[in-house]
Amino acid sequence: ATVEMDEKLKERIAKHPCYSEDAHHHYARMHVAVAPACNIQCNYCNRKYDCANESRPGVVSELLTPEEAAHKALVIAGKIPQMTVVGIAGPGDPLANPEKTFRTFELIADKAPDIKLCLSTNGLMLTEHIDRIKQLNIDHVTITFNTIDPEIGAQIYSWVHYKRKRYRGIEGAKILLEKQIEGLQALREADILCKVNSVMIPGINDQHLIEVNKFIRENGAFLHNIMPLISAPEHGTHFGLTGQRGPTPKEVKEVQDNCAGNMKMMRHCRQCRADAVGLLGEDRSQEFTKDKFLEMTPEYDV
Ligand code: CLF
Ligand code: SF4
Structure with missing residues (x-):
């Protein structure tokens, strides 16, 4: 039974360039930037740019x-x-824009049911939308x-906006953490593959x-992606302005290595833009800007 499970799991990730390191040489993903609002404030984020949790700070999609x-x-x-996955990862938090996010997925699933749908969130509103996520596969x-x-x-979040109230400091951080843990457990119960970004x-x-890694592994996360903070004063982030530096590649690798005995670590992340197109290492977003793609006819066979 275990072997069969493994085969099934392999199949589920085989064409996802982020979840499978092998797949990223052969399969492409695209992001659609439909989600401008966000419900928390990370100190490393400047809202003028893409969400820094699953995309590239300093870029405007x-x-x-x-x-x-x-x-x-x-x-x-x-x-x-080779395009197998459509992801929504910004420019804000997809689940702070649930109508836009789910409408987009619905329209795509309806015409192209074989495209995999992928979602990245800070986790605050995940349990609220878990049924819709399941329904859309x-x-x-x-x-x-x-x-x-x-x-x-x-120290990382200056506020969290939850149920029409803004919580600051430790109070906000507690709410976010509780909701993230509930979200992780809900994904596990629903048997949805969960990647964790840090x-x-x-x-x-x-x-x-390293403790975060242990915790998420025990709670059923499939993959852990530790990404370096990209911090530059010209991004106007709080961290950038206070001189907070990002880690060196060596420092990132060390922490990844310290976690690696325990679970699968993602090491091929390219910190994509919220409108990225192509293989992970290439960026074809400029071939498909709005003025261009609106003139093109979908050739996709249903
Ligand atoms: Fe996009 Fe993210 Fe889905 Fe991949 S990206 S929503 S899981 S389809 Fe991939 Fe890009 Fe790294 Fe993200 S390389 S930033 S991990
Ligand atoms: Fe910025 Fe993303 Fe954090 Fe929201 S979740 S504040 S968009 S980095």
């Missing part, structure tokens, strides 16, 4: 409506045969866990990420 996004996805799926969900300690959380911030959560 072109915002689309769900209809435009679906059109774009179908155009690109027709033009790039979204098999890949990323949660960003930067810490499992609210005191560290208070932004590594030297001096704040770098050594602590």
